[in-house]
Amino acid sequence: MPSIPATPPRLTGEALCAGYDARRVLDGVDLAVAEGKLTVLLGPNGSGKSTLLKTLARTLTPSAGRVCLDGQDIHRRNTREVARRLGILPQGPSAPEGLTVRQLVGMGRFPHQRLWRQDAAQDARAIREAMAYADVTDLADRDVDALSGGQRQRCWIAMVLAQETDLILLDEPTTFLDLKVQVDLLDLLSRLAHEHGRTLLLVLHDLNLAAAYADRLVMMRDGRIVTSGTPEAVFTADNLKRVFDLDAHVIRDPHGQALVCVPARSGRGPSATAPAHDARVAI
Ligand SMILES: Nc1ncnc2c1ncn2[C@@H]1O[C@H](COP(=O)(O)OP(=O)(O)OP(=O)(O)O)[C@@H](O)[C@H]1O
Numbered sequence: 001m002p003s004i005p006a007t008p009p010r011l012t013g014e015a016l017c018a019g020y021d022a023r024r025v026l027d028g029v030d031l032a033v034a035e036g037k038l039t040v041l042l043g044p045n046g047s048g049k050s051t052l053l054k055t056l057a058r059t060l061t062p063s064a065g066r067v068c069l070d071g072q073d074i075h076r077r078n079t080r081e082v083a084r085r086l087g088i089l090p091q092g093p094s095a096p097e098g099l100t101v102r103q104l105v106g107m108g109r110f111p112h113q114r115l116w117r118q119d120a121a122q123d124a125r126a127i128r129e130a131m132a133y134a135d136v137t138d139l140a141d142r143d144v145d146a147l148s149g150g151q152r153q154r155c156w157i158a159m160v161l162a163q164e165t166d167l168i169l170l171d172e173p174t175t176f177l178d179l180k181v182q183v184d185l186l187d188l189l190s191r192l193a194h195e196h197g198r199t200l201l202l203v204l205h206d207l208n209l210a211a212a213y214a215d216r217l218v219m220m221r222d223g224r225i226v227t228s229g230t231p232e233a234v235f236t237a238d239n240l241k242r243v244f245d246l247d248a249h250v251i252r253d254p255h256g257q258a259l260v261c262v263p264a265r266s267g268r269g270p271s272a273t274a275p276a277h278d279a280r281v282a283i
Contacts, residue, residue: 008035009032009033009034009035010033010035010069010070010085010166010167010199011032011033011056011067011068011069011086011167011199011201012031012032012033012067012068013029013030013031013052013055013056013065013066013067013068014030014065014066014067014068015028015029015030015064015065015066016028016029016030016031016052016055016062016064016065016066016067017029017062017063017064017065018051018052018054018055018060018061018062018063019051019063024063024223025048025051025223026048026051026052026055026062026223026224027222027223027224028065028224029048029052029065029220029223029224029225030225031052031056031218031225031228033056033167033199033201034199034215034216035197035199036193036194036197036198036199037193037199037200037215037216038189038190038193038194038200038202038213038214038215038216039199039200039201039202039214039215039216039217039218040201040202040203040204040210040213040214040216040217040218041053041201041202041203041204041218041220042203042204042205042207042210042217042218042219042220042243043219043220043221043243043244044221044243044244044245047220047221047222047223048220048222048223048224049171049203049220050090050091050171050203051223052220053088053090053169053171053201053203054088054090055067056074056169056201057082057086057088057169058074058075058077058079058082058086059088059090061075069082069085069086069167070085080111083110083111083163083165084111084112084163084165085165085166085167086165086167086168086169087108087160087161087163087165087167087168087169088160088168088169088170088171089156089157089159089160089168089169089170089171089173090171091171091172091175091203092175093156095107095144095145097145098143098145099143099144099145100140100141100142100143100144101131101136101139101140101141101142101144101147101155101158102127102131102140102141104144104155104156104158104159105127105130105131105136105155105158105159105162106123106127106162107159107162108126108127108130108158108159108160108161108162108163108164109123109126109127109162109163111163112126112163112164126162126164127162129161129162130158130159130161130162131158131162133158133161133188134154134155134157134158134161134188135154135184135188136151136154136155136158139151139155149176149177150176150177150178150181153173153174153176153177153181153185154185156173157170157173157185157188157189161192166197166198166199167198167199167201168192168198168199168200168201169200169201169202170189170200170201170202170203171202171203172202172203172204172205173185173189173202174186174204174206174209175205182206182209183209186209186212186213189202189213190213193215207235207240207261208258208260208261210231211231211235211258211259211260211261212256212258212259214231215230216228216229216230217229217230217231217234217235219234219239219243220243221242221243221244226239226242226243227239227242227243231259232259235250235259235261236250237249237250240261246261246263247263247264248261248262248263248264249261249262249264250262
């Protein structure tokens with residue numbers, strides 16, 4: 001996979017309002033997804049993260065504002081054209097029954113195929129590379145239904161990779177995975193951004209993994225972006241309180257230097273859980 005030089009954002013949302021029937025969820029969201037970076041969207045349940053991802057991916061039409069992909073309104077582009085540039089893995093995806101892993105991953109090639117023009121060799125190469133990258137080659141002939149949650153999630157990631165898009169949106173890709181598998185998956189996504197120049201926007205619920213892996217954090221509440229920037233700039237106790245209503249300290253991991261959020265246990269106050277050593281810093 002060739003590296004792509006840093007360029008201005010190709011995916012932006014401008015004054016986006018969106019929702020479901022009469023219910024407005026997004027309320028004037030402005031967002032430029034940083035090129036070649038891993039951006040993590042954080043926010044409490046129901047704050048509109050999935051709605052934003054769906055709107056950015058053209059699955060949901062905004063009631064006001066617009067999404068631009070490569071400078072053009074994404075809703076004026078056709079589905080196949082968008083799918084060749086932008087891949088999305090929604091929350092809790094489901095596959096048709098009886099599909100093997102290779103067939104599922106092959107679905108990522110649909111946007112590149114036409115009835116009168118199919119490049120079987122190119123499709124086979126993309127599927128092979130995606131399965132190798134997501135470490136599911138050994139599972140290729142297994143039934144997707146018969147896999148563990150973690151294995152299945154890696155297969156879905158492989159499907160998105162086989163789509164060979166520069167922009168990848170993932171909604172809670174680590175849900176239901178054990179910590180080691182979460183870390184493996186985030187390492188993989190991080191390599192995609194940093195070694196292959198892909199642009200990733202993902203929703204995560206684990207604050208500490210988000211702070212450890214994100215180049216940029218975007219924090220949402222009540223359908224609005226409250227703050228965004230590098231973890232150094234925005235992963236602060238004040239912002240965690242503003243966005244999540246969470247009482248916590250943010251400290252620096254003395255070994256890896258990552259920022260770590262230590263929640264205060266209810267009724268005991270933040271100081272009850274703060275470590276005694278001098279790694280604690282006011283952030
Ligand atoms: N298909 C839908 N129809 C109607 N309302 C919806 C639909 N999907 C989401 N909502 C509502 O929109 C609001 C935002 O939901 P959304 O899924 O975007 O939040 P979220 O931040 O991704 O939440 P979570 O962290 O729980 O996944 C919620 O109040 C939710 O109930």
